[in-house]
Amino acid sequence: MFVRVNATNGVPVYDQIARQVKFAVADGALTPGDLIPSVRELSKELAVNPNTVARAYRELQNDEIVESARGVGLAVRQGAAKTCRAHRSEWVRRRMRLALEEAFDAGLSSEQVEKLVGEELRKLIKARPSELNSGDES
Amino acid sequence: MFVRVNATNGVPVYDQIARQVKFAVADGALTPGDLIPSVRELSKELAVNPNTVARAYRELQNDEIVESARGVGLAVRQGAAKTCRAHRSEWVRRRMRLALEEAFDAGLSSEQVEKLVGEELRKLIKARPSELNSGDES
Amino acid sequence: MFVRVNATNGVPVYDQIARQVKFAVADGALTPGDLIPSVRELSKELAVNPNTVARAYRELQNDEIVESARGVGLAVRQGAAKTCRAHRSEWVRRRMRLALEEAFDAGLSSEQVEKLVGEELRKLIKARPSELNSGDES
Amino acid sequence: MFVRVNATNGVPVYDQIARQVKFAVADGALTPGDLIPSVRELSKELAVNPNTVARAYRELQNDEIVESARGVGLAVRQGAAKTCRAHRSEWVRRRMRLALEEAFDAGLSSEQVEKLVGEELRKLIKARPSELNSGDES
DNA sequence: GTGGTCTAGACCACC
């Protein structure tokens, strides 16, 4: 299954779920017409309350990623992949920009920031050598 | 004044205050013996609840950045600059690592992440040309 | 075929089916004695659960629009046209009144409502020039 | 108070609340900077569960009508009036268009629809003579 | 079986 939640990192569980579904769509792991796991199923699998999953799914409907197929379940909408890639891109960019701004606000020079980013990036690439290439950004 | 807070960005106000004081010390804008603004003064200036400022100052005392000069106020401690630079460095690194990890978790390839970071970094450097060089990192 | 359903617009599918059969009778597209499509036939054509069609047909029997012709199917009853026209009229009126009430509840003035209704009405008439005149209202 | 809910008309309570707050902003009854009633307060007044109010308020935040002032409450955002008038207008229009489309789909001629709308409109205006003029539509 | 709404109540962080 494509969803994994961490209940202890402060990020709301419903948010983690919604985001991971979006990323799965962005990657093509879910394609238009696919049904996403039922609320009850996923809530059992993740051992969280069904309402929490329902809340994540509600957000996916608000964002027009998914639509309700009456009495059947929730299906990925046409064109969702594009939306999801855009969301993902935007989201990652925003997080990155925030981190960089914080570094500058902390009083570091651009050289210091550049050096620090490079170091952390290299560490992470070394730690995750097996990254599969995924959907390109819009 | 060296403190500016944003009440609507989700970051706790007391946290913003404490951090900015630390950064001011790291930069040498505050040096050992300097008094930091009184709780009432700063709370008035920032239009913030005095309890919030008090909480920030409590954290600064816990972290041994400032100490109470009885009857006078709170003064920056000897050796605080070193501590603050270490805090700053550690904090910025952690934030950066988190942002990068999130980017990978979102399914981006290392090339995509590298490109994106570079873009955002260049944007920010252009937007803030007047960065003063500040204390080097431990 | 005179029935078309939209599974994603929130209106119950069985309701859409029942109503459209009634409207067909009101218009004279179905006349007393005509057999309506079998449950299995219609369910296959609409790609809908047979239970859903069955439920629609049950309502039509309750409303005395159709009756079971044993071993043959369901047939439009004598006098059904009059009933259907009445249902149609009542239903349309109720929907219209609700929409208008909502507009007032939203805080619009009667002038604003009048203007808005006129605009939408003109748009629709332009978009559907080929309306056939149908049964007059009771 | 500017909110009144009807728990028996099928429309979700949280939806009624969110919409009525929007309409209050559209009308200028709430202006930017105003705090909307606290979750607990409104839930007590309407005798509904606090979570239900919270859900309505969450939607208002998603729609950028309102923003959280940390520890203080939810405040109407700058520019919300414009957004709210647009939402209101769009919403009323959509409801009206649906009702009119339904009338045509039911097989009525444009003359019949026009007549029917006129009748219902006159009835309602007579029943609500004291409509105050409110914010114009964008 | 599916999702949707609502209630009741706990716990948290923040001001």
Next chain:
DNA sequence: GTGGTCTAGACCACG
């Protein structure tokens, strides 16, 4: 005091 998150469980309409 404020909102935010999560749990637990009930009830409903739909297929």
